[in-house]
Amino acid sequence: MKPLQITARISQRFQQATIRSKIIVLIMGTVLVALFLAGVALLVDDVLRERRRLVANVMGVAQVISSNSTAAVTFRDKNALNEILASLARRPNILMACVYDSSLKVLGSFTRPQALAFCPPSPSDQVYEFSWDNFTVSEPILLENTRIGTLLIISDLREMREAVLVHALITLFTIFLAALAAFWLSRRIEHFVSDPLHELARTARVISEKGDYSIRAEKASDAEMSLLIEAFNHMLARVEEQNQEHERLLQEAQNAVRVRDEFLSIASHELRTPLTSLRGGMELIHRLVDKDLISTYPRQRLLKLLATNDQEFTRFSRLVDDLLDVTRISSGHLTLRPELVDLKQVVHKVLRQLQTEINVSRSSIALDLKGREPGMWDRFRIEQVLLNLVSNAVKYGGGNAITIATRTDEDSAVISVQDHGIGISANDQINLFQRFARAASSRHFGGLGLGLYISRQIVEAHGGKIQISSSLGEGTTITVELPLRVAERDRGRDSA
Ligand SMILES: Nc1ncnc2c1ncn2[C@@H]1O[C@H](COP(=O)(O)OP(=O)(O)O)[C@@H](O)[C@H]1O
C-alpha cells in the first residue's frame, strides 16, 4: 500500500470515529508530540553538556600530565615519563596516552590492555576531537613557551554514553508517565464536550421515534453547544407549530368535507320533497285528464291541488335561488340595485307570499310598523331578507304569536321579527350566520341552513347589521338595522 493510500485510510478512519475517540486522539496526539519534542531538546542539551564535561575533564588531566612531563621530555627520560603516564591508570575512561617529542617520535606511552596497542604515528592537529567511539586531546608540552613535545590522550565515551542513556531512559519514562496522565485526563474531560452532543443525539432519536415534537433538548453550559441546542429547540418549535398548523388545516378540511357531505344529503332531500309533491299533483291531474274525469272532479279540490303545486314550485325555486345566491356571494357577484323602498310595502308583500305557511302554522302576526321614511335599498334583496326572517319565525315559532316591527330614525331603519318558539341556545347562536349552519333537528325541520347566511350578506352589503337575541325554549328576535342610504362604496359592492 502506498503512503498516500495509508494517509487517506487513516484520515477516513478518523472521520468515522466517534467524537469521544477523536477528542482523546487529539489530546493524546498533541501531548505526545509536545513531549517528544521536549524530550529530544532535553536529550540534545544533555549530550552537549556531557561532552563539555568530558572535554573539561580530559583536558584538565592533559594539562597536569603535560606540565609534569616537561622535565622528562627535556631529558628524554622514558622511565620517568612512563611512570608519570602510568598514573592515568586510575582514570578508567582514559584508554591511551602518548608523548611525542618535537620530531614526533614517541617518547613514552600508556595503554590499557583492551585498547589500541600502538600510539598513532602523529598526534592530531586539533586540540580535541570526537570520533564515533572515542575522544582525543592533544596538549603541547612547553618549556618556557617553546613546544618541546606533544601529549596525546585518547578517552573512551563510555561514561558519557552511560550518563546520556540514563537520562534518556528517565526522559522516556517521564514521557510515558505524562502520556498516561494525559490519557487519564482526556478520558475525564472528553465527556464535557461529548456528553451534550450525545444528549442532543439521544433527544433527536427519541423525537424521531415517538414523533413527539414537544420534547426539547436540555440547555448546555458552554456557548457553542447552547447555541446549537437553542437552534435545535427553535427548529423543534417551528416543526411543532407547523404540525399544529397542518393538524388544524386537516381538521378544517375534514370539517369542510363533513359539512359538504351533510349539505349534499340535506340538499338532495330538500330538493326532492317539493318535486315529489309536484309530481304527485301532476300525476293526479294526468289521470283525471286521461280518464276524462276532470269535469266531474270537485272544483274546490282541483283548485287546492293546483295551489299546493304552486306552493311546492315556489318552495323548489326558493331553494334553487338560495343555492345560486350562495355561489354568487362566494364568487363576489352579489350586486345591489338600490331604489326607494317602503318597508311597509315590503312587509305586506312578504306576508302575502307566506300566507299559506302562516295559515298552516296557525301563528298570529302582529304588526308594529312605524316610520314612513323610505330607504335606498335593493328591493328584491330586502324582500328576500324579510322573507327569510318571517319564514323562520313561522317555521320555528311553534304556532305562537309573531311580531314584525319596523321603525326609522334620522338615518337608519330597524326591522325586527320576534317569535315565541323553540329559540336557539347561546352556543348555536355563534355560528348561525355561517353557510349551512343549522341548529334545529333536521328530522323535525327541513331547510338548507342558508337563509340567515344570505340575509347577513345582503344586510352587510347594504352597510347594515343583523343581530340575534334568543333563548332556548322562549323565542327569538332577529333585528336588522339598515342605513337609509347605501353609502357609495357599498353600492354594488362585491360581497364575499
Ligand atoms: N326564529 C328562529 N327560531 C329558532 N331557530 C331559528 C330561528 N331562525 C333560525 N333558526 C335556526 O337557525 C338555523 C339557520 O336558519 P336558516 O339559515 O334560515 O336555515 P334553515 O331555516 O334553512 O334551517 C335554523 O336551522 C334554525 O336552527
Ligand SMILES: [Mg+2]
Ligand atoms: Mg330559514
